[in-house]
Amino acid sequence: RAFSAAAVAQAKITLDGPGKLNVPNNPTLVYVEGDGTGADIWASASRVIDASVEKAYGGERKIEWMEVLAGEKAFNETGEWLPQETIDAFREYLVGIKGPLTTPVGGGIRSLNVALRQILDLYTCLRPVVHFAGVPTPIKKPEDVDFVIFRENTEDIYAGIEFQSGSDEVKELLGWLQDKGVADKVRFPDTAAMGVKPVSREGTERLVKSAIQYALDNSRKSVTLVHKGNIMKFTEGGFKDWGYALAKSEYRNEIVTERESWILGNLDSNPDMSVEDNARAIEPGYNLMTSTQQEALRNEVAGVIEAIGATHGNAQWKNKVIVKDAIADIALQQILTRSKEFDVIATLNLNGDYLSDSAAALVGGIGIAPGANVNYTTGHFIAEATHGTAPKYAGLDKVNPGSVVLSGEMMLRYLGWNEAADLIIKGMNGAISTGQVTYDFHRLTEGATLLKCSEFGSAIIKHM
Numbered sequence: 118r119a120f121s122a123a124a125v126a127q128a129k130i131t132l133d134g135p136g137k138l139n140v141p142n143n144p145t146l147v148y149v150e151g152d153g154t155g156a157d158i159w160a161s162a163s164r165v166i167d168a169s170v171e172k173a174y175g176g177e178r179k180i181e182w183m184e185v186l187a188g189e190k191a192f193n194e195t196g197e198w199l200p201q202e203t204i205d206a207f208r209e210y211l212v213g214i215k216g217p218l219t220t221p222v223g224g225g226i227r228s229l230n231v232a233l234r235q236i237l238d239l240y241t242c243l244r245p246v247v248h249f250a251g252v253p254t255p256i257k258k259p260e261d262v263d264f265v266i267f268r269e270n271t272e273d274i275y276a277g278i279e280f281q282s283g284s285d286e287v288k289e290l291l292g293w294l295q296d297k298g299v300a301d302k303v304r305f306p307d308t309a310a311m312g313v314k315p316v317s318r319e320g321t322e323r324l325v326k327s328a329i330q331y332a333l334d335n336s337r338k339s340v341t342l343v344h345k346g347n348i349m350k351f352t353e354g355g356f357k358d359w360g361y362a363l364a365k366s367e368y369r370n371e372i373v374t375e376r377e378s379w380i381l382g383n384l385d386s387n388p389d390m391s392v393e394d395n396a397r398a399i400e401p402g403y404n405l406m407t408s409t410q411q412e413a414l415r416n417e418v419a420g421v422i423e424a425i426g427a428t429h430g431n432a433q434w435k436n437k438v439i440v441k442d443a444i445a446d447i448a449l450q451q452i453l454t455r456s457k458e459f460d461v462i463a464t465l466n467l468n469g470d471y472l473s474d475s476a477a478a479l480v481g482g483i484g485i486a487p488g489a490n491v492n493y494t495t496g497h498f499i500a501e502a503t504h505g506t507a508p509k510y511a512g513l514d515k516v517n518p519g520s521v522v523l524s525g526e527m528m529l530r531y532l533g534w535n536e537a538a539d540l541i542i543k544g545m546n547g548a549i550s551t552g553q554v555t556y557d558f559h560r561l562t563e564g565a566t567l568l569k570c571s572e573f574g575s576a577i578i579k580h581m
């Protein structure tokens with residue numbers, strides 16, 4: 118960790134305005150090696166990341182790695198699980214990567230990951246889900262899986278506002294609910310524990326905006342808002358409504374909603390279709406509506422045709438990003454059965470937790486699933502292993518370094534170093550498709566060659 122202050126100052130990534138990174142050719146990137154298997158994984162993964170940069174830019178660009186401590190390694194050296202120096206480094210250098218960390222048992226900090234997310238307000242948990250040919254999968258058409266999940270990271274039931282069954286707080290809450298006339302909705306008040314689920318317009322807007330911007334920047338075709346608004350109308354339904362409203366107000370020229378696409382599609386197949394027939398086509402229950410409802414629907418249809426339909430003749434709207442929504446339970450089915458329909462997913466914290474782990478299982482599981490926690494406004498980005506420290510394999514040079522390798526790939530793409538990122542994907546494809554894999558894939562793949570953690574890194578580099 119020896120570096121001269123001058124060199125570091127030159128190499129620091131800075132922000133050129135909200136979300137606009139200024140990346141020098143030799144940026145200082147912060148890393149936490151991680152506990153348990155973290156050391157093996159980092160040794161292998163950092164070699165892959167460095168090799169990709171070297172091969173892509175022939176020495177013109179190079180990452181200056183700066184190690185900071187967190188987890189057990191930090192505790193052993195400093196007596197603290199998450200030293201202030203580490204937080205300051207992530208804050209100052211903006212971009213970094215982190216191996217798995219031991220969660221302190223019975224300590225003050227519940228989870229180091231959660232702490233970092235909260236301190237830096239990393240409101241997006243970004244989880245790409247894509248299948249590499251040859252990776253064991255439980256589904257028939259894994260090649261259809263290629264989507265990116267934007268999970269809201271700061272709100273929802275994860276805010277941690279919960280009260281224990283029988284506590285004074287629950288009794289007070291019940292009293293309050295009584296005043297509001299809804300206490301009888303609590304089926305077993307004497308033993309109920311209670312939690313609070315905050316979901317805000319601001320929280321939704323910044324997440325959905327990041328997802329739409331990502332879709333535009335990466336030529337994705339759709340953004341799906343996944344929610345449970347049919348049951349939780351104000352929280353999850355609010356997420357959906359605020360999401361659509363943001364899409365229409367901030368990205369009117371770049372997006373169409375799915376509903377708008379129905380209206381415009383009807384007009385495409387029949388340019389003479391009247392507004393009324395179009396309204397009937399998108400709402401089969403039209404005849405059962407009151408005349409006021411019918412009028413509102415006709416106004417909506419006419420409004421859409423006027424606002425976007427000016428270009429419908431040459432079908433330009435078909436090239437726009439489609440913004441749609443799906444109920445969470447259906448979405449969990451459809452990522453399995455109709456993976457192709459998902460491209461970018463924006464969702465609340467709890468839905469996103471289920472969705473991203475379930476999705477990871479489609480494409481090889483936690484040994485290979487990458488992730489990052491991001492604040493697109495301040496520029497802070499921490500790529501991370503999505504698995505834990507797997508202590509029983511520590512020091513055996515055995516586990517799959519894929520999660521950190523691919524987290525590194527996400528980080529390179531975030532820096533705009535796409536050529537290096539592409540090489541990592543190419544190397545990964547090459548190694549896996551020729552059956553050179555670590556134990557987790559080996560035991561599920563007939564005829565494959567078993568590699569160590571370090572050897573798998575070398576195989577990726579060889580195939581770049």
Ligand code: NAD
Pocket residue numbers: 154216217218219220230483484485501502503504505506507508516517518519520557
């Ligand atoms: P774990 O993810 O460490 O391990 C569960 C199992 O997953 C392992 O036994 C192994 O079979 C498999 N696995 C994990 N990483 C793998 C890899 N790279 N390649 C192949 N297989 C892999 O979960 P755990 O055992 O429940 O937790 C162990 C420790 O990790 C705990 O202290 C926990 O708090 C911590 N943890 C940290 C994070 C994080 O830092 N992001 C996440 C989860 C758990």
